[in-house]
Amino acid sequence: MVQRVVGLKGEELDLCFEKLMVAGGLGGGCGGEGEKMEVDEVSEWKDIPMELLLRILLLVDDQSVIRASGVCAGWRDAICLGLTHLSLSCLIELAAGFLARYSLHECLGSVNSRWCKNNMNSLVLSLAPKFTKLQKLILRQDKPHLEDIAVETIANYCQELQDLDLSKSFKLTDRSLYVLAHGCPNLTKLNISGCSGFSDAALAYLSGRCRKLKSLNLCGCVNAVSDRALQSIGYNCSQLQYLNLGWCENVGDVGVTSLAYGCPDLRALDLCGCVLITDESVIALASRCRHLRSLGLYYCQNITDKAMYSLAQSRLNRKKERWEAMKSKREEDGLRNLNISQCTALTPPAVQAVCDSFPALHTCPGRHSLIISGCLSLTSVHCACALQAHRAAAARAH
Numbered sequence: 001m002v003q004r005v006v007g008l009k010g011e012e013l014d015l016c017f018e019k020l021m022v023a024g025g026l027g028g029g030c031g032g033e034g035e036k037m038e039v040d041e042v043s044e045w046k047d048i049p050m051e052l053l054l055r056i057l058l059l060v061d062d063q064s065v066i067r068a069s070g071v072c073a074g075w076r077d078a079i080c081l082g083l084t085h086l087s088l089s090c091l092i093e094l095a096a097g098f099l100a101r102y103s104l105h106e107c108l109g110s111v112n113s114r115w116c117k118n119n120m121n122s123l124v125l126s127l128a129p130k131f132t133k134l135q136k137l138i139l140r141q142d143k144p145h146l147e148d149i150a151v152e153t154i155a156n157y158c159q160e161l162q163d164l165d166l167s168k169s170f171k172l173t174d175r176s177l178y179v180l181a182h183g184c185p186n187l188t189k190l191n192i193s194g195c196s197g198f199s200d201a202a203l204a205y206l207s208g209r210c211r212k213l214k215s216l217n218l219c220g221c222v223n224a225v226s227d228r229a230l231q232s233i234g235y236n237c238s239q240l241q242y243l244n245l246g247w248c249e250n251v252g253d254v255g256v257t258s259l260a261y262g263c264p265d266l267r268a269l270d271l272c273g274c275v276l277i278t279d280e281s282v283i284a285l286a287s288r289c290r291h292l293r294s295l296g297l298y299y300c301q302n303i304t305d306k307a308m309y310s311l312a313q314s315r316l317n318r319k320k321e322r323w324e325a326m327k328s329k330r331e332e333d334g335l336r337n338l339n340i341s342q343c344t345a346l347t348p349p350a351v352q353a354v355c356d357s358f359p360a361l362h363t364c365p366g367r368h369s370l371i372i373s374g375c376l377s378l379t380s381v382h383c384a385c386a387l388q389a390h391r392a393a394a395a396r397a398h
Contacts, residue, residue, distance in 0.1 A: 081133060087138040137158065140165050148176045154183075163187075178202060198223060200223070200224050203224040210237075225245055230255030233262070234255075235262055241267045243263075246273055260285045261284070267292065337369045338371070341371050352380075361383060
């Protein structure tokens with residue numbers, strides 16, 4: 001038997017939660033000796049207070065949340081009000097049962113997982129008003145169904161949203177970015193990769209409203225990502241740490257340089273397939289982004305040795321940081337991943353200089369973090385541990 005706790009304060013709720021967990025189920029009381037708490041004894045799990053239920057649900061996976069929503073109407077409503085993280089797969093299964101319990105199948109047709117997958121807009125329009133506390137929402141789709149009206153509903157009702165994944169939503173237009181800019185200004189992570197219907201003007205507008213962005217995936221957004229948009233992001237989003245610009249062919253040195261100066265805390269930047277950029281972009285990143293850990297330059301064939309030497313020199317210029325790293329033997333300081341595949345203008349001495357400057361870059365089997373595929377002239381480049389292994393093998397042979 002558990003006890004229903006009425007009007008508990010935060011500390012008292014913590015105590016009740018801990019005792020319930022220790023008790024392992026029904027039978028754990030919330031009130032200790034000498035404690036004065038107003039309680040009503042109940043005999044079923046469905047009578048657990050909403051606050052305790054939500055804390056318990058934080059400890060379980062999506063499937064358990066779905067099953068919990070079927071216990072009773074009270075639990076279902078509590079989950080709707082308190083759920084903060086939701087993925088598409090969870091949403092579909094939750095929705096099928098949720099809509100059926102509300103008898104919405106009479107007006108929406110047969111409610112099942114297949115129906116939900118094929119009617120994403122109706123699904124979001126029905127459920128978004130009920131999940132007003134959502135902080136994370138993943139709506140990645142195998143087949144694009146999501147339209148602007150669904151995103152507008154999300155923006156209107158889920159205004160605490162911080163993490164949103166709309167990748168592969170080909171049907172979305174600028175309207176979606178404009179409503180997100182107004183309705184979800186607290187976004188810190190946004191994935192709109194593969195969304196080809198956005199313009200650079202809409203992306204620039206979004207960056208002006210969502211200034212807390214730390215992670216932004218724009219891979220394949222060929223119409224939205226331009227130097228103009230990147231200038232706006234660099235000006236407005238100074239907290240940005242992770243940015244994917246893969247295969248955005250309109251990106252040039254002006255845009256990347258604006259990012260380097262405006263987003264000094266960048267940790268990972270993917271420029272794969274950005275064929276217009278030159279050494280100027282890499283030089284700006286090397287000098288301004290002191291925390292850069294991952295850089296993707298795949299197929300950036302205008303990159304030359306000058307860019308590689310600028311990366312190596314940036315490490316040497318930070319003598320204090322380098323000394324601290326040597327004292328603590330922290331390999332993770334500096335670049336950890338560098339992809340220069342298909343950068344055919346590079347020569348072994350320049351790339352070896354980068355490899356020698358950043359101990360976390362590896363060419364040895366199983367630890368490839370310096371990716372040089374397609375560059376036949378760079379096969380002689382090796383990291384320190386690969387050379388050590390080669391020497392050890394040679395010594396055993398003799």
